[in-house]
Amino acid sequence: MGFKDFCFKKSLWLFHFGGASCNNCDIEILDCLTSRYDVERFGMKLVGSPRHADVLLVNGSINKRDKKRLLEVYNQLAKPVLVVAIGACGCTGGIFAEGITFAGPVDKIIPVDVYIPGCPPKPEAILAGIVKLLNKK
Amino acid sequence: MEKEQFIEKITARFGDKILKAEIIKRNRILVDVDTNAILDIANYLHNDIHFRFIIASALHTKEGFEILYHFSDDKSGNIANIHVVLPHENPEIESLTQCFVAADWIEREMHELFGITFLNHTNPGKLLSEGNWAEGVYPYRKDFTK
Amino acid sequence: MNEKKVIPIGPYHPLQEEPELFKLYCEGEIVKDVKWETGYNHRGIEKLSESKSFDQSFFLVERICGICSTSHPFAFANAMEEIADVEVPDRAKYIRSIIGELERIHSHLLWVGLAGHFLGYDTVFMWAWKYREPVLDLFEMISGNRNSYAMFKIGGVRRDIENAKIAKIRGVLDLVKKKTDLLTGAIMDDPVIHARTKGVGILSKQDIMDYCAVGPTARASGVDIDVRRDDPHAAYPLVDWKVITAQGGDVFAKAEVRLLEMYESIKIIDQCLKGLEKEKEGKIEVVVKNIPAGIGTGHYEAPRGEVFHFVKTIGTNSPARHKIRAPSYVNIATFKKSCVGQTISDAAISLAAVDPCYCCTERMAAVYDYGSGERMMNGIELVEKSKRRTEEIRRNY
Numbered sequence: 001m002g003f004k005d006f007c008f009k010k011s012l013w014l015f016h017f018g019g020a021s022c023n024n025c026d027i028e029i030l031d032c033l034t035s036r037y038d039v040e041r042f043g044m045k046l047v048g049s050p051r052h053a054d055v056l057l058v059n060g061s062i063n064k065r066d067k068k069r070l071l072e073v074y075n076q077l078a079k080p081v082l083v084v085a086i087g088a089c090g091c092t093g094g095i096f097a098e099g100i101t102f103a104g105p106v107d108k109i110i111p112v113d114v115y116i117p118g119c120p121p122k123p124e125a126i127l128a129g130i131v132k133l134l135n136k137k
Numbered sequence: 138m139e140k141e142q143f144i145e146k147i148t149a150r151f152g153d154k155i156l157k158a159e160i161i162k163r164n165r166i167l168v169d170v171d172t173n174a175i176l177d178i179a180n181y182l183h184n185d186i187h188f189r190f191i192i193a194s195a196l197h198t199k200e201g202f203e204i205l206y207h208f209s210d211d212k213s214g215n216i217a218n219i220h221v222v223l224p225h226e227n228p229e230i231e232s233l234t235q236c237f238v239a240a241d242w243i244e245r246e247m248h249e250l251f252g253i254t255f256l257n258h259t260n261p262g263k264l265l266s267e268g269n270w271a272e273g274v275y276p277y278r279k280d281f282t283k
Numbered sequence: 284m285n286e287k288k289v290i291p292i293g294p295y296h297p298l299q300e301e302p303e304l305f306k307l308y309c310e311g312e313i314v315k316d317v318k319w320e321t322g323y324n325h326r327g328i329e330k331l332s333e334s335k336s337f338d339q340s341f342f343l344v345e346r347i348c349g350i351c352s353t354s355h356p357f358a359f360a361n362a363m364e365e366i367a368d369v370e371v372p373d374r375a376k377y378i379r380s381i382i383g384e385l386e387r388i389h390s391h392l393l394w395v396g397l398a399g400h401f402l403g404y405d406t407v408f409m410w411a412w413k414y415r416e417p418v419l420d421l422f423e424m425i426s427g428n429r430n431s432y433a434m435f436k437i438g439g440v441r442r443d444i445e446n447a448k449i450a451k452i453r454g455v456l457d458l459v460k461k462k463t464d465l466l467t468g469a470i471m472d473d474p475v476i477h478a479r480t481k482g483v484g485i486l487s488k489q490d491i492m493d494y495c496a497v498g499p500t501a502r503a504s505g506v507d508i509d510v511r512r513d514d515p516h517a518a519y520p521l522v523d524w525k526v527i528t529a530q531g532g533d534v535f536a537k538a539e540v541r542l543l544e545m546y547e548s549i550k551i552i553d554q555c556l557k558g559l560e561k562e563k564e565g566k567i568e569v570v571v572k573n574i575p576a577g578i579g580t581g582h583y584e585a586p587r588g589e590v591f592h593f594v595k596t597i598g599t600n601s602p603a604r605h606k607i608r609a610p611s612y613v614n615i616a617t618f619k620k621s622c623v624g625q626t627i628s629d630a631a632i633s634l635a636a637v638d639p640c641y642c643c644t645e646r647m648a649a650v651y652d653y654g655s656g657e658r659m660m661n662g663i664e665l666v667e668k669s670k671r672r673t674e675e676i677r678r679n680y
Contacts, residue, residue, distance in 0.1 A: 063324070
């Protein structure tokens with residue numbers, strides 16, 4: 001078992017960063033945590049500080065003001081870390097890619113491991129993405 | 138208050154400060170007013186006849202910078218659009234924050250997007266542009282020279 | 284000990300185009316001042332809209348806010364139809380109102396859940412969100428997507444609700460009604476919730492006037508405004524319903540307004556469904572060929588208050604100017620009134636009472652350093668503090 005596998009062997013804790021989003025993905029992520037989808041049964045939970053997190057969930061288009069904050073959060077995360085870009089905006093910028101304040105999709109700013117497209121992705125799609133993440137190693 | 142009654146009232150009160158007042162749609166009123174009288178008119182609408190300030194929309198057109206102050210009369214469902222035109226060079230107007238708090242954000246926003254100066258604003262400062270675009274750049278301005 | 288603290292809440296507040304970071308300036312336990320920073324979520328939607336055609340703009344305004352994703356197209360459609368001077372067919376009116384009210388139900392359920400979460404009642408959170416799911420399933424059945432339904436267009440709606448689906452919708456409404464009874468009972472009768480929410484975050488009628496606040500925030504303070512009634516559009520004048528108001532102005536009154544509004548929504552949908560059954564299927568739009576030059580103002584009562592759209596057209600196929608006002612834009616400012624003078628543990632629920640989004644307190648907080656002497660506290664700690672307070676009250680009860 002390599003060091004990276006060792007790091008992600010047990011429950012993954014998530015930190016959620018919402019950029020300039022429309023809130024749909026945020027709500028769907030939260031939906032995953034509630035009774036119907038319940039990702040906590042896999043040991044996943046949202047944490048309040050990036051320093052505690054194994055996985056960074058990023059959704060929404062990133063505007064110029066967010067960019068600095070996103071980098072700051074990424075630097076605070078204990079490495080190795082997995083980054084998930086959620087939603088059309090997280091993956092490509094989506095409908096806001098032509099906006100005046102758009103600073104590039106997430107993968108232009110920090111390395112991304114898994115993309116979950118959709119506007120917004122259904123909770124099932126987010127779960128499928130997380131499963132892919134677990135199997136990726 | 139009925140639309141006709143409102144137009145009558147506001148014209149009687151402000152006389153030649155009202156350049157034009159007309160009913161544009163079923164329950165929409167457009168009132169062109171003198172720029173210098175905006176504070177008095179807003180005061181009258183807000184404090185005397187209790188219209189609710191919805192928002193202000195700024196536009197950049199060939200005539201200059203236009204601002205539409207939208208007021209709603211919740212009893213009748215009418216919306217009164219108070220319209221002013223500011224010149225291309227140095228657009229300036231009195232801030233409505235002297236009269237109600239609700240104008241605070243929108244005036245700061247209009248300043249950042251269009252470069253309109255609001256005089257005597259009670260809480261000036263940046264709202265959106267910090268980190269997003271540089272000072273002195275007004276992204277919603279248009280170029281009419283071409 | 285009077286330790287000076289700055290507590291950031293935010294910075295993301297995703298309900299409107301411009302979210303913000305709240306900074307609570309505290310002395311000891313008491314909040315002395317509130318300041319905010321915005322611009323973290325600015326996407327330049329108004330500018331983007333000028334580069335899109337009218338039909339494309341609907342998809343754009345839908346994505347201003349995910350939870351009110353019908354309210355913005357609704358207001359935009361009202362504005363455009365005012366310019367084009369068209370009257371939509373009755374069937375489209377009913378469908379519009381059904382979608383709007385279903386959205387109100389799921390949004391209010393979401394709020395009830397989050398308010399429960401802020402107070403430390405996570406069971407309420409889980410239950411409210413559980414019973415929100417069937418409503419989202421309805422949306423999926425009607426439009427194919429759980430959020431962002433893309434139902435609106437100028438002159439009508441994009442998709443019909445076939446009469447065969449009405450029974451299913453009625454079934455879900457019955458379930459939601461039963462569960463709303465349960466939630467209302469749980470909240471109205473709980474002495475601890477009374478102790479936590481009554482007299483907290485009070486907004487007087489005068490405050491509402493000064494801040495020009497709208498929606499449940501205003502109605503809870505006895506200001507009787509509702510765009511659906513004041514400026515009738517869609518199917519609202521065709522059905523029987525009433526505007527809910529309360530007098531307290533505190534968090535409890537706001538919760539009461541929202542809970543009772545859900546019953547009104549169920550009532551409206553039920554009558555609209557009856558209307559649909561009478562109408563012939565398929566007649567859901569009038570064709571609008573061109574949009575003349577002019578200005579249009581449209582508004583709609585979103586779950587959080589009045590959404591306002593102003594559009595100026597110049598005869599081309601895209602807006603020359605499109606101004607959008609989301610309800611939180613004015614409601615958020617009332618936080619300065621409702622929060623100052625309260626304790627920190629009441630701040631979370633006072634903020635939540637306005638119904639901004641949940642994520643704003645639990646996203647990226649405490650990343651900045653404001654300089655020496657200022658202790659930081661992040662959103663989760665704030666919620667924890669609020670929960671501990673509930674716990675204390677419960678023990679002493």
